[in-house]
Amino acid sequence: MRRVGAAAMALLLASVIAACFVVPGPVIRTSATVGERVAFATVDGRQVVVVAYEDYGPRMPLPPRGSGVMAIDLATGATVWDEELPDFAPGPQVIAAGDTYAYVQHAWGLVIVALEDGSVVAADEEIDGLGDEVPQGRWDNYVYDPRREAILFITEEGEVEQIPLDETAAAGVDQATHDTWWCQLGFEGGALPVTFDVTREVAEGGAVGLAPPDGAPAGLPIRRLYARGDGGGRRELAPADFYAAGLVQEVVPALPPERSCAGAEWPYRVLDHGEESRATTAGLSAGHVVVQSAIGPNDDDQLLTVVDVESGEITATVEAAGGFHAAATAPSGQVVILAEGRWNGPFGTPGGPSPTDLVVIVAEDGTTHELMVAEKGWFGL
């Protein structure tokens, strides 16, 4: 009798432990944050966006899963490759991608990955010329300067160094590069922080914008999308009601003017407030806008709506409950939007859905592909 009881108890215990790996909960959980900076590249003739993410995966006290980098096909939204970064790479961001390599900056250093398959080519102290004292990656250390086609960083000794694009070794820089960058890399009081989740009501140029409907009461929270009419005035584009709405902007950090660090004093503001970045309405060059709005007048959850600015047709809607973080336009024309969605898991997560990041690709025809980053399925895989 006692033996049967012990067996039943062991079975119960085993099934509880097994359930942890089947039922979403502390072990199986999708919770990832995508770095705001992404890069575009070509892999096997496919146009891809390379994004880096931090995967929070299981809850405490289980160890976090670490960080990853992935390439996503811009035409299909499919994952080309998805690889883990070496241990302890918090807050990873893809700062540049060339023909061969992508460069991932994180809080404590830099990782170079091969664009072909995402494998790590060199990380931190393995990078030639970086030495044992790897410069930390906070406050905009490791930035890409397209004028020089190089990744620039500052060492602990205050020397500016570079890794030319598609190379894997650090080298010194000329005086002009030093004078342009030394005061904008890697310390507080250097480069102004850039906010990427910017929206605005009216697109630059004023051709498209959100406004209250005609004759609406002053306190009405509804906005509609309008285009400037041919003979002045405005033309309603879509009859949809948007709440707490804004047009998603693509924010591009500005480069410091050449040699602007020479003679500068701390805090090194070589750009005025408001000039540290430039915002343009995402998708507008391809003929659509992305409206971020609350799903209802009394809701906080957000919705992204893609609207054609010619026909007013709504070509796609994406549930992005936590709103978007950043938007970027690919050389091939697609708009990549990083947003926070909700993961429910195979059976629905006990304790409610968990917030996790999505990569949304808006094609030039206004349709979308969505990809949940680091999504966990059965057995937490």
Add this chain to the structure above:
Amino acid sequence: MTAARRRVLVAVALVVAALVAGGAAIVADGVDGPTTPSLDLAVTTIDGRDVAVVAYQHEAGGTLGRIRWVFARELTVRVAAVDLATGDHLWDRPISAAYPAVEAGVLAAGGGYAYLTTDDGLVIVDLDDGDVIARGDGVDGLGAAYLASRTASAHDAAADAVVTLTSGGAVLAIPVGGTTARPAAPDVAARWRDVLNVDDDRDLYGSESGTTSKTALTADGASLSLNTWGTRTDFFVLDTAAERYGVAAGHGAGFLVLETLDVPQSTLSVVDPATFEPAHTYRLPGSLRQAVDAPGGRVLILTENDDETGLLVVATAGGFTEFEVGEPGLLWF
């Protein structure tokens, strides 16, 4: 039973008794803590008693309250009917436990109901017992078209109705004494359509620092700038001759309440409107947060005591009476 076993039993019984007594003492101590009455209150009559219907924010206090804070944010918004003669709370009910706390104000009371506007929308409560009759999307005639906004509803004095803006842009009215919203009469709608749901800076709990400036006319025709909390106090007469600079209320009650600004605490006095002769004085324990005229020859004043408990001070020709706002009770839910 051996003597040793008996001793153990006695010891266990003593420990249990001590725990029970301690627990009972903690429970009896209650959860009364700081209360902050909303500046918007309404006066009505329940069973022949004049009452103020006051919304307030309450933080759990006492030992039990501190224990409860461990598990949850023990911050609620409640509404109470306070007898203006005795200070008795006819009822005192919670309307929200949201965090951060919603702002709430009583727009009107009468005909059996009180109407509150909150950051979560309109709330209608029964004046007999404080039961919530309807709230948010549950209000008849409003439903899903409600706006979760404190400024989306107001009281229209001329029509004696609560007006509210819908998410579709219509102005609806609920007559005081009713529970159903219907399209407002054209003149009422015209008065409110561009006023409702337009953000204002009023801070109904006065918890953020900030003052409102008003210019008052003195008896001799000069103007005087006053800074007070964001109240809707009416300024009309000031006794500059006697150097009593401050708010005055009591218009039509046959007396005036003057505030004499002293540091650190002001003094209120009930004065004869003709002579400014003070008949009664009251030292304000806190800041003068609100002063409104109420029926029955009363001026209602909101302030707070040293324990941060909100006080409702009733001024009449006969003097001042202060009552604490909030009787959340033992479990207060």
